[in-house]
Amino acid sequence: MELREIEIFLALAEELHFGRTAERLHVTPARVSQAIKKQERAIGAELFRRTSRSVQLTPIGAELRDGLAAGLRQIQDALAAAAEAGKALTGELRIGYSSAWCGSLVLAAADTFRSRHPQCLIELVDLQLADPVKRLRQGLLDLTLLEMPIDEPDLVSGPVVFVEPRALVVPVAHPLARRESVSLEDLADAPMIAVTDQPSYFIDLHYPRRTPRGRLIPRGPSAIAWQEVLALVAAGKGVSPTCLRAANYYSRPDIAFVPFSDAPPVEYGFLRSATGNTAKVRAFVETVLETARTGEASEAAPPGTSA
Incomplete structure (x- = not known):
């Protein structure tokens, strides 16, 4: 059963009227009737009882409605989430780092991230040792990779990315x-x-x-x-x-x-604002963790410019 046929069946199960179902889905009543007959032939049982005055679900039809409705909601939710995530991975993502070795890692991860999400610009910013959280609080950065611990009520730290002697x-x-x-x-x-x-x-x-x-x-x-x-x-x-x-x-x-x-040892991890858990941030964090696991970061000092 194709997704469009599922939509027709569920709409008819709710409307219990071929004309209203057709109007709701912007198809002809004949298209609705053909889809239901095709489903009934495939299942081998009647899904609706039709008379000149009413359309009613059969017990088998009601059982199919309950099962398909939950599944369709999951499909729709998944499609909506994917669309939202795809929409989010555009624009700019500003990443700070506190040391050259952190910068090498985020630079390598930025190359991978950009190949996957070419519409998202990554800006890398070399932070001073003093007050490494100021730009986060000012909204000038989305994420920083720096020495832990940072324990501030308005900021979220983690995960730890790597540990150094x-x-x-x-x-x-x-x-x-x-x-x-x-x-x-x-x-x-x-x-x-x-x-x-x-x-x-x-x-x-x-x-x-x-x-x-x-x-x-x-x-x-x-x-x-x-x-x-x-x-x-x-x-x-x-x-x-x-x-x-x-x-x-x-x-x-x-x-x-x-x-x-x-x-x-020294732990290095991510820091972001408490309200900054966006799809872009989550995707970049995962890319950095992946890059750290595969050891793709270069030992060359990174530039503090856009990647």
Whole structure:
């Protein structure tokens, strides 16, 4: 039974009048009659009892009506959802990222996403370390990929996309630079360069004030951008934690990246506004997760321009 024939049957089951059914579906009464006779021949039973004065469903017809009505609603809902999703995947999607390695991933995912949804423009934005959520709150971004945790009542975080080992950036002449690894206790032996304008819970995790044994970690100058952090470290003003993958992007002769032996890894995940769960956002998140699983991201630093 074709979809149009199902629609004719269900309309007649509701109207119980061939003329009104034909008018409702913009077909002739003869077309309605032909469709019902075809269905009855295929099923091998009468679906309607017709007299000169009335049209009534038979018990078999009523049972078929109940079964088909639920199925047709599912089909219509699925078609409507697909149409809405297709309509949503146009326009612009603005994605922020907090680091070059996050940018490489979203850039690779943007290429895949654009091939699937050519009518959707992806704009990639390199975010400063300080206040990474400001543009989300201003409505200037739809989604960001950045270091976790971010726990704000008006924002939704997750899913986590990838996890990286933690490392310490130190001046190349510092004694720690000659070590194969460092521990969290070593943070008490050098000033820490931290970023400004971050939530306290974020600072406590990434830039702690005390070691696990309670030793005070001295504070060095603060910074608002990653290149500023590297310049301060190179100048001998302190050390700063990061992820180990940063060495692949920011290798330079005056600094060293030393892995931690006991620090928790750095989690990177998505952040969006509480009202920003659109079809475009969901589709892009899934594309990024797919790209991360298949390892398609390049180690090259991404541009902060439209993809």
